[in-house]
Amino acid sequence: MGVKWTNLHLKNIKIPMLCKPRSRGFRRGPATYAAIFLVSYGTRRRRKNGFRNVDNWWSQGLSLFIYSPHPNLMIFQLRFKSIRAAVWGIARYLAPRRNSFGLCSSRLIFMSPRPDPKSIVMIASDFDGTLLGNDREVSERTRTALSRLTELQVEFVVATGRPPRYCDSIPKQTGIPTTLLCANGAVLHNAATGETRQFATLDLEDAQDLVSEIRKIYPDASFCAEMGTDFVAETRWLELASREVDGGVANLAPLLDDRVHKLLVNLPGKQPDEILDLISPLLQGRANALHAGLPFIELMPPGVDKAFGLAHLCEERQITPDQIIAFGDMPNDDAMLKFVGWGVAVANAHTSTKTVADEVADSNLEDGVAKFLEDFLRIR
Numbered sequence: 001m002g003v004k005w006t007n008l009h010l011k012n013i014k015i016p017m018l019c020k021p022r023s024r025g026f027r028r029g030p031a032t033y034a035a036i037f038l039v040s041y042g043t044r045r046r047r048k049n050g051f052r053n054v055d056n057w058w059s060q061g062l063s064l065f066i067y068s069p070h071p072n073l074m075i076f077q078l079r080f081k082s083i084r085a086a087v088w089g090i091a092r093y094l095a096p097r098r099n100s101f102g103l104c105s106s107r108l109i110f111m112s113p114r115p116d117p118k119s120i121v122m123i124a125s126d127f128d129g130t131l132l133g134n135d136r137e138v139s140e141r142t143r144t145a146l147s148r149l150t151e152l153q154v155e156f157v158v159a160t161g162r163p164p165r166y167c168d169s170i171p172k173q174t175g176i177p178t179t180l181l182c183a184n185g186a187v188l189h190n191a192a193t194g195e196t197r198q199f200a201t202l203d204l205e206d207a208q209d210l211v212s213e214i215r216k217i218y219p220d221a222s223f224c225a226e227m228g229t230d231f232v233a234e235t236r237w238l239e240l241a242s243r244e245v246d247g248g249v250a251n252l253a254p255l256l257d258d259r260v261h262k263l264l265v266n267l268p269g270k271q272p273d274e275i276l277d278l279i280s281p282l283l284q285g286r287a288n289a290l291h292a293g294l295p296f297i298e299l300m301p302p303g304v305d306k307a308f309g310l311a312h313l314c315e316e317r318q319i320t321p322d323q324i325i326a327f328g329d330m331p332n333d334d335a336m337l338k339f340v341g342w343g344v345a346v347a348n349a350h351t352s353t354k355t356v357a358d359e360v361a362d363s364n365l366e367d368g369v370a371k372f373l374e375d376f377l378r379i380r
Helices: 140-151 170-174 204-217 235-240 272-283 306-317 331-339 351-356 368-378
Strands: 004-010 013-019 036-041 062-070 073-080 083-092 101-104 107-110 122-125 155-159 179-182 187-189 196-198 222-227 230-233 260-266 288-290 297-300 324-328 342-346 359-361
Touching (some): 324 331, 331 351, 359 368
Parallel strands (some): 013 062, 342 359
Antiparallel strands (some): 288 297
């Protein structure tokens, strides 16, 4: 029987994984683990007992090799420079989907295999920093990979923090029909018709109170707000964002209405992680604070994030999160990556995003999403 390669990621190290196509090398069931660690030295020393054709296998110093001659038997081999450590034993998987074997820091831990490609009906991705390169365009390689989704009747969703008015060009850039989940999951936007649908809004009184309370503690704070398709910003916020200040206001609180789905907060001289730490204690459940790596944080309605938006799509399409793969790079993607069946962070992602992801692909500049899809869709 033939074999296939697939890539997993463990503690920021790319790991090639060899397994059988018929069951991807694994079978779920009650947990029964028995492992024996064998250590040998030498990069080209051939070891008997099933380590066949592995002496020529190498991947940048540290590698993990998994061979499955039987669905319940796996042979692990960890190689680091001239040291080879082999682990073999009988393994039966736990029922939860995020359980499997891996090696890290000389101990056995849990790690998942990728999902069955045939079960995937939706691919969701962040846009800026994930699909886009430094030239602010989707590469031709990525467009080609995305075109396979249309052929396979897999829905493609861009889940972005952008407001609807900055999303109209996205379907043209991706080259395929694209569902647009905007404003961190709060708004569904149809670029063809211009129609938008809000899934949630902030309580108007809470939004006005938050502006007043934050400004009282941090007088140099500045704000802008997204309200449906409308945008209002304070002059100071526009200045800090290096935007045209025409139309800016001194205080936006009186201008807010019941359509507000996002407040953006800027504290001069502070990084977004710092702003998040400072503002979060003030929220008291009235808003959900996120950031996308830009010099401000975003206050969303309580419980609203990209996972919230995807959950609405799941309900409408009558699908489950396990049928979705998602890509992201920043903390505003974390909930989405945890929500779906398989979450992938690109290599340039924020540390928190890599931590919650099931796998880390190459960076956006290296067409990480395209490479993943090429590998994943090739076996479908």
